[in-house]
Amino acid sequence: MRSRSTLLDGRCTISRCLPLSLYRARTTRPLENHHGQTPVRKRLNSDMPASTVSSRHFxxxxxxxxxxxxxxxxxSLRQLAFFGMKLTNDKIIQSANFVRQELPTRMAHRIxxxxxxxYSIVRNNHISYVYELYYHSFNTIRRFPVIKTVDDNDRFCDVLRELLAHHTAVIPHLVMGVIECSDLIDSKRMDNFMESMLRSRISRRVFTEQHIALTDAFLKDPNFKPTEQVGQVFFQCSxxxxxRQCDTLARSLTQSSHEGIPIPELVFEGDVNTKFACVASHLxxxxxxILRNTFEASAERYQAMGNPPAPVLVTIIDAPQHVTFRFSDRAGGIPPEIIPYLWSFVKGPRSMIRHHNFKQVPVLEAIVEELETFVAVARGQRKRISSLTSLTTRSPTLRLGMGLPMCKIYAEFWGGKIAVKSIEGFGCDVFLHISKLGNESRFVQMNNI
Structure with a gap:
């Protein structure tokens, strides 16, 4: 039997090395609702202590x-789009049971x-919190009975919405946890772990939110025939x-933190009339x-040098299999000490600043809607909150340092890629390639479990 000190030194994994005494789960009597399930709010409303990790789950x-x-x-994206073209009761129930069966499988792999x-990493309060959250969600979904009616599906969607809301806390806790544990494990392994967790999170949320969107559309009008959008999938996304939409938002955010500073204008070239199918919220x-980074760098360069900002050149190329965006700015480029860590969630000269900032961001979905929420609140407007809108209203001055790593995960998830070319003292070119529906995205399945 290995000693406790051996377990805590980070050289052994929990599933192989914990003593048998810790394999015993504590028996508790959960509060149950009339469906025989523990209410999600009762289970997840409080912070879950790290001490439960060893005694309940490992x-x-x-x-x-x-x-x-x-x-x-x-x-695939194609399947998501065409499944919702004509909805019936049977198709809604079929979709619900797919989600009911698929979510526990994918969450089990992440657990x-x-x-x-x-063990020393999973005992970290932030990683432990994520583990507990996943385990509760895993049990909640796997115990939900087979969905046989539309009313069953309505109750199931209520559970999904609440779980989605609770999981907005995952990204901040994950990032803070991996930063705090960065000296306990190889940074490459920890980055791979983060990428795996986030890719899986995207895939789960896409088909879960797609099911909720289809359910809402069907309940509103059972005879509705979509022409431009099916759930989250837009057929003709310009x-x-x-x-332009992102320009308006990023400009407002930058101006709110750099009052009176000129923000560069956008100049378009290339195939500006390009339309293609995609999940618009991800794009x-x-x-x-990308634009937020560009505008922030331009504002800081203006403050340092006083030169009027040069326009940002936006090039759009409609290739047979991809749509490519190139953003060219003259904002001074990326500091050379940052470039080696550009895609890392773990390491970098600003990691402790990021950790401090994440403490002020209790929830984060990594979608543009949460920034729209900030702008609306700043203007005194009431922003409607939905499953696609984060509950957070974080300040644009908080540098989280995960925008580009998250862009990389989103782009690769849909069969694309992102690249950055920086010239110190001059500017940056950012290339974003997105696969078209019917090409790579037809084969790149959402099987990132």
Missing amino acids: YQNETLLDFVARSSRPV HDMQSLP AADVV RYMVGE
């Missing part, structure tokens, strides 16, 4: 291992990933319009983060 759990042994069922980390997030 044991040879046959139920969890059974789900880990299962493979996810792939689903197992956390179990494979060194590339230039997305950039808006990527473009919004």
